[in-house]
Amino acid sequence: MSPALRRLAGLMRKEFLQIVRDPSALAIAFVLPAVLLLVFGYGVSLDAREVPLALVVQSPDALTDSFTGRFAQSPYFRPSSFRSIQGAQRALAARQVQGIVWLQSDFTRRVERGAGARIGVIVDGVDANTARIIEGYVQQVWAGWLRMRAEERGEAPRMVLDPEARMRFNPQVRSRDYLVPGLIAVIMTLTGALLTALVIAREWERGTMEALMVTRVTVREILLAKLIPYFLLGMGGMAASVLMAVLLFGVPLRGSVLVLAGCAALFMLAALGMGLLISSLTRNQFAAGQVAIVATFLPAFILSGFVFDIRSMPVPIQALTHLIAARYFVSILQSVFLAGNIRSVIVPNALALAVMAAVFLGLAAARARKRLD
Amino acid sequence: MEPTARETDGRSSAAAGGEPGDAPPAAIRLEDVRRGFRSAGRTVQALAGITANALRGQVTGLVGPDGAGKTTLMRLIAGLLRPDSGRIEALGFDVARDPLDVQARLGYMPQRFGLYEDLTVRENLDLYADLQGVMPERRAPRYADLMHMTGLGPFTARMAGRLSGGMKQKLGLACTLLNPPQLLLLDEPTVGVDPVSRRELWQIIEHLMRETDTAVLFSTAYLDEAERCDQVWLLHEGQLLGSGAPSDFSAEMAGRSFYAVATGGRRALQARLAQTAGVIDAVIQGGHVRVVMAAGAPPEAKMLPDFPDLVLTPTAPRFEDSFVARLGGGRHEAVAAGSRAHSEAGAPALASGDRAAAAGPVITVRQVTRRFGDFTAVDNVSFEVRRGEIFGLLGANGAGKTTTFRMLCGLLPPTQGALEVAGFDLRTAAAIARRRIGYMSQRFSLYGDLTVRQNLNFFSSVYRLTGAHQRARLAWAGEEFALGPMLEAKAGELPLGFKQRLALACALMHDPAILFLDEPTSGVDPLARREFWRRINALAGRGVTVLVTTHFLEEAEYCDRLLIMAQGRVLNEGTPDAIKAAARRPDRPDPTMEEAFIAAIEAAAVPEAA
Numbered sequence: 002m003s004p005a006l007r008r009l010a011g012l013m014r015k016e017f018l019q020i021v022r023d024p025s026a027l028a029i030a031f032v033l034p035a036v037l038l039l040v041f042g043y044g045v046s047l048d049a050r051e052v053p054l055a056l057v058v059q060s061p062d063a064l065t066d067s068f069t070g071r072f073a074q075s076p077y078f079r080p081s082s083f084r085s086i087q088g089a090q091r092a093l094a095a096r097q098v099q100g101i102v103w104l105q106s107d108f109t110r111r112v113e114r115g116a117g118a119r120i121g122v123i124v125d126g127v128d129a130n131t132a133r134i135i136e137g138y139v140q141q142v143w144a145g146w147l148r149m150r151a152e153e154r155g156e157a158p159r160m161v162l163d164p165e166a167r168m169r170f171n172p173q174v175r176s177r178d179y180l181v182p183g184l185i186a187v188i189m190t191l192t193g194a195l196l197t198a199l200v201i202a203r204e205w206e207r208g209t210m211e212a213l214m215v216t217r218v219t220v221r222e223i224l225l226a227k228l229i230p231y232f233l234l235g236m237g238g239m240a241a242s243v244l245m246a247v248l249l250f251g252v253p254l255r256g257s258v259l260v261l262a263g264c265a266a267l268f269m270l271a272a273l274g275m276g277l278l279i280s281s282l283t284r285n286q287f288a289a290g291q292v293a294i295v296a297t298f299l300p301a302f303i304l305s306g307f308v309f310d311i312r313s314m315p316v317p318i319q320a321l322t323h324l325i326a327a328r329y330f331v332s333i334l335q336s337v338f339l340a341g342n343i344r345s346v347i348v349p350n351a352l353a354l355a356v357m358a359a360v361f362l363g364l365a366a367a368r369a370r371k372r373l374d
Numbered sequence: 375m376e377p378t379a380r381e382t383d384g385r386s387s388a389a390a391g392g393e394p395g396d397a398p399p400a401a402i403r404l405e406d407v408r409r410g411f412r413s414a415g416r417t418v419q420a421l422a423g424i425t426a427n428a429l430r431g432q433v434t435g436l437v438g439p440d441g442a443g444k445t446t447l448m449r450l451i452a453g454l455l456r457p458d459s460g461r462i463e464a465l466g467f468d469v470a471r472d473p474l475d476v477q478a479r480l481g482y483m484p485q486r487f488g489l490y491e492d493l494t495v496r497e498n499l500d501l502y503a504d505l506q507g508v509m510p511e512r513r514a515p516r517y518a519d520l521m522h523m524t525g526l527g528p529f530t531a532r533m534a535g536r537l538s539g540g541m542k543q544k545l546g547l548a549c550t551l552l553n554p555p556q557l558l559l560l561d562e563p564t565v566g567v568d569p570v571s572r573r574e575l576w577q578i579i580e581h582l583m584r585e586t587d588t589a590v591l592f593s594t595a596y597l598d599e600a601e602r603c604d605q606v607w608l609l610h611e612g613q614l615l616g617s618g619a620p621s622d623f624s625a626e627m628a629g630r631s632f633y634a635v636a637t638g639g640r641r642a643l644q645a646r647l648a649q650t651a652g653v654i655d656a657v658i659q660g661g662h663v664r665v666v667m668a669a670g671a672p673p674e675a676k677m678l679p680d681f682p683d684l685v686l687t688p689t690a691p692r693f694e695d696s697f698v699a700r701l702g703g704g705r706h707e708a709v710a711a712g713s714r715a716h717s718e719a720g721a722p723a724l725a726s727g728d729r730a731a732a733a734g735p736v737i738t739v740r741q742v743t744r745r746f747g748d749f750t751a752v753d754n755v756s757f758e759v760r761r762g763e764i765f766g767l768l769g770a771n772g773a774g775k776t777t778t779f780r781m782l783c784g785l786l787p788p789t790q791g792a793l794e795v796a797g798f799d800l801r802t803a804a805a806i807a808r809r810r811i812g813y814m815s816q817r818f819s820l821y822g823d824l825t826v827r828q829n830l831n832f833f834s835s836v837y838r839l840t841g842a843h844q845r846a847r848l849a850w851a852g853e854e855f856a857l858g859p860m861l862e863a864k865a866g867e868l869p870l871g872f873k874q875r876l877a878l879a880c881a882l883m884h885d886p887a888i889l890f891l892d893e894p895t896s897g898v899d900p901l902a903r904r905e906f907w908r909r910i911n912a913l914a915g916r917g918v919t920v921l922v923t924t925h926f927l928e929e930a931e932y933c934d935r936l937l938i939m940a941q942g943r944v945l946n947e948g949t950p951d952a953i954k955a956a957a958r959r960p961d962r963p964d965p966t967m968e969e970a971f972i973a974a975i976e977a978a979a980v981p982e983a984a
Contacts, residue, residue, distance in 0.1 A: 004507040011504025015490060015497070022492040204488075212488025212549075215452045215559075216505040217478045371473065373454045 008218050012226030019200075020234060029196050030238040034188040038242060041180050042250045051079045052135055055089035055098040058082065059106040064113075068104070071146050077138045093125055100124040100135045118147075178253070181246040182334040183307030186268065186327045187298070188242055192235040193272025194279065194297040195290065197227060201280035202289035210284075211373070220369045228273055228362075235269045236262075246338070256337030260347060264337070267354040268330040272297065274361025275326070281368040301327035329353040400463075401557050401589030402428040402451060407460035409446055420446040422612040423460070428589055428605065430556075433579060435603030435620075436593035437693075439899030441870045442609040444593040445485060448561045451591065452482045465556050481555030483546050485562050491535030495526055495545055498534050499552065506553035520548040523578050539771040540571020547578055558582075558590045565595065565896070568770035568925045569968050570975055576602055597900065598928075598968075600693040608697060610899065615700050620693055627666070627691035627699060634663040636681040641911050643681060648908070650678065655698045657904060658911070659931045660950040660967075666695045698900050735794075736761045736888060736919040737782065742791030744777050751777040753942035754791070759921060759935075764914050766933035767923040768971060774942040775923045782921070783890065784808050796887050809837070812886035814877050814894055822866025826857055826876055829865050830883065837884035851879040871902040878909065888919045896926040907932050927967040938974050946974045 002010070020026045054072060058065045072080040081098065083089040089101045103121035112118040122139050124132045204210040213223060243261070246252040254261075279292050303309060304318070305327035311319055322328045329350040336346040407424045410417040420443045428434040436444050449455045451464055453473030462469040464476045489498055499520075503513055521527040524544040529537065534545060543563050550558060564572045576599075582588060592603065600606045601620045608615040608623070616623065634656075636643050644663045647656035652671030657664050665686065678684050735758040744752040752774040759765040769775045780786040781793055784804030793800040798807035820829050830851050834844050852858050855875040860868060865876060874895070881889065891910070895903040910932070914920050922929060930936055931950055938946040938953070946953055950967060957970035965973065
């Protein structure tokens with residue numbers, strides 16, 4: 002073994018021993034992802050299920066029953082009948098129901114005349130997101146019922162536009178299925194950038210870096226000895242997260258594991274590069290942690306499109322998201338998990354990740370010096 | 375302090391003699407090295423033009439108080455910093471140009487040596503063996519050698535973080551010696567290390583010097599260690615005050631050092647001598663006052679009308695004497711002037727300080743035991759401290775000093791036994807007792823980002839001073855400690871001596887009856903240390919009880935009584951003179967405090983791995 006290799010091996014062995022003995026590193030790599038996945042997988046849901054809904058039918062008959070019956074069958078609603086619109090509105094104000102579907106007394110007549118059948122829909126708008134979802138679901142039920150009636154009578158539906166929302170890629174519209182893959186990008190940012198920045202700052206704080214610097218070890222060896230173990234640790238955390246997503250949450254994995262692993266490796270390098278760059282800016286663990294969270298973790302959370310849709314952001318913010326490595330990885334993850342190996346999504350995003358990894362690692366290497374000033 | 379290093383080999387005398395043509399090659403060559411640091415808009419000159427040479431096969435002592443520029447110089451030689459100007463050559467390489475060539479041949483132990491605390495002793499050795507390119511087949515014998523030398527053999531499987539301070543330093547040293555370096559830089563390896571481990575570190579270095587011709591640069595703030603070196607660079611405020619063999623330094627002081635004894639009390643005598651013309655230094659040492667006279671001081675300087683029975687006994691000069699003499703001059707005048715102003719106010723009380731023995735105890739510790747799980751940190755310890763006494767608590771690392779100290783502050787309850795401070799039982803009235811205590815540590819618990827005035831304000835508010843009383847104390851602190859010109863400066867940017875005065879002022883804002891000092895003057899330059907102890911003496915003279923914990927034995931000399939602890943138990947108690955007398959042997963008629971301390975510890979048959 003050449004002396005350089007032996008130095009690298011020695012440093013890496015030290016790093017692994019520290020990882021194994023210091024519970025905080027393992028906690029950040031494995032426990033934190035598990036907790037985040039559980040919280041987002043079980044706790045946060047952007048779906049509306051069993052929404053309490055008030056049905057007000059002013060003159061019930063067979064036709065209205067066939068319509069309201071659709072709500073009872075839907076998994077999204079838990080309907081209850083109200084005699085009057087006033088009673089339903091009181092229930093809405095008391096937050097006993099989240100929406101009202103109101104069939105006025107001329108409903109049956111208008112439907113049978115085939116001219117402009119209407120339903121009234123009132124939704125609790127406090128939570129705009131849920132409100133929009135409820136609105137969409139009600140429309141789906143309405144459109145479905147109209148289509149069913151048309152088929153029963155053997156005529157084409159007279160709707161100008163087919164309002165059926167076709168949910169492609171995620172037919173059950175489970176938000177978990179796209180939150181969990183996106184979360185993997187956030188988790189890997191954490192292990193990559195935060196952990197690397199922290200462990201290098203720790204070496205400065207404990208004075209071990211100064212001792213390392215005055216050996217024959219080169220800066221490149223010090224950086225590599227940090228990169229390789231934390232790369233492996235991060236990929237381990239990634240693998241654990243993917244297993245949890247597929248086995249525990251039943252998220253489909255439609256693309257190839259190999260593509261996933263390759264893109265994850267690129268993203269991991271970019272995250273590690275950010276961590277190394279941060280560690281060249283500050284030698285204090287507290288500051289390194291703060292900078293890593295503000296500069297990498299929060300943007301990955303907010304600007305990657307993992308929860309918040311990038312297309313609905315203001316244009317300058319949209320431009321900003323191009324600087325966030327997690328953005329590209331979230332696109333890849335959502336595609337690989339939910340749609341499969343879509344070349345037109347994966348190739349450009351993977352290239353962007355490769356460029357970012359090269360830039361961050363290059364900057365970190367250029368800034369690292371074997372001197373204290 | 376006997377010069378032990380030079381007894382063990384003859385090389386140094388040859389080097390000091392500088393026989394032409396036969397001189398060992400220079401390992402370090404410094405030519406007008408300058409380096410400044412920018413701090414808060416102004417440049418602090420850490421090194422102001424250092425020119426010196428260090429030779430192979432010699433221990434060169436880089437000696438100076440904290441802030442002298444020692445660490446900066448070490449880092450410059452190691453290639454970790456670049457000089458602003460000047461040239462540094464190490465082992466024949468220009469350090470600025472070829473740092474890697476130097477680093478490949480260098481052993482460097484920074485102040486906090488880079489041990490990985492969650493790796494075992496063995497794993498730390500393996501890591502540094504890899505980094506220094508020690509071939510696997512050469513490791514086993516090398517490890518065995520080093521473990522034998524450091525006495526760490528039984529602990530190879532222990533985590534480095536669980537070693538004592540002294541053992542950590544020895545392991546750090548062992549790690550730098552894995553591949554025997556041609557140049558060994560040791561930055562304050564003995565700071566914060568107890569005297570027993572300190573002696574062992576020196577034994578390792580002496581052993582190394584016998585076997586190799588390594589050049590060692592050893593920095594220290596303990597001036598007594600200078601006498602163990604072959605050559606000394608005396609550094610102060612970025613300037614090289616002198617360089618040469620330690621004997622050269624003491625030679626110029628020959629015949630100028632005396633022990634003074636007279637009736638009337640040593641503190642009064644010391645205060646009087648310190649302001650006598652022709653005396654450049656007067657410090658309390660045990661029962662007498664150690665005096666250094668100015669060169670060519672007239673004999674009548676030794677006559678004091680108010681101390682007619684004054685007896686001066688000549689004694690050997692110390693390294694510190696020449697440091698004080700070199701620094702002396704104007705600065706000493708200022709200290710003496712301050713001392714004069716001060717003793718006027720404190721004069722009547724000074725004498726009573728020595729009589730305080732009659733007063734009742736202010737601190738009582740009765741059969742106190744403190745356990746942490748299975749571990750007994752303090753084991754049945756009893757002692758009393760009387761009003762106006764300066765009482766020292768001595769012990770190696772892990773002896774139980776800190777635990778005792780925390781119990782006295784009411785921060786930790788004893789498992790058994792009783793503690794009383796200022797008449798209050800700490801179990802029932804810890805908060806009230808704490809209000810009577812002032813505390814100052816070597817680390818100066820000051821807020822570096824606050825100004826002097828803000829620090830004083832803060833500490834006085836913490837001690838619940840308000841209104842006119844608070845203003846009066848603030849004014850008192852400014853005047854008493856001469857902080858006036860610095861009131862608006864940030865505490866973190868003060869020179870060390872000012873910092874120390876400010877820390878003491880903060881501890882005294884609430885006029886406490888008891889003052890706790892934790893290694894208050896370790897690393898401080900000798901003049902600042904003298905000034906500090908002059909103030910402490912004056913406080914004790916006015917009836918303030920002072921409790922000092924330290925393993926810096928210089929400080930022990932200032933105490934009225936000492937308690938030596940090891941492994942939680944009391945080994946010895948008495949006046950400094952009595953403790954030294956107990957260590958007297960035919961081959962050691964006049965033991966130093968350090969020798970006495972080590973003897974007490976060894977007599978108790980305590981294994982060194984405490």
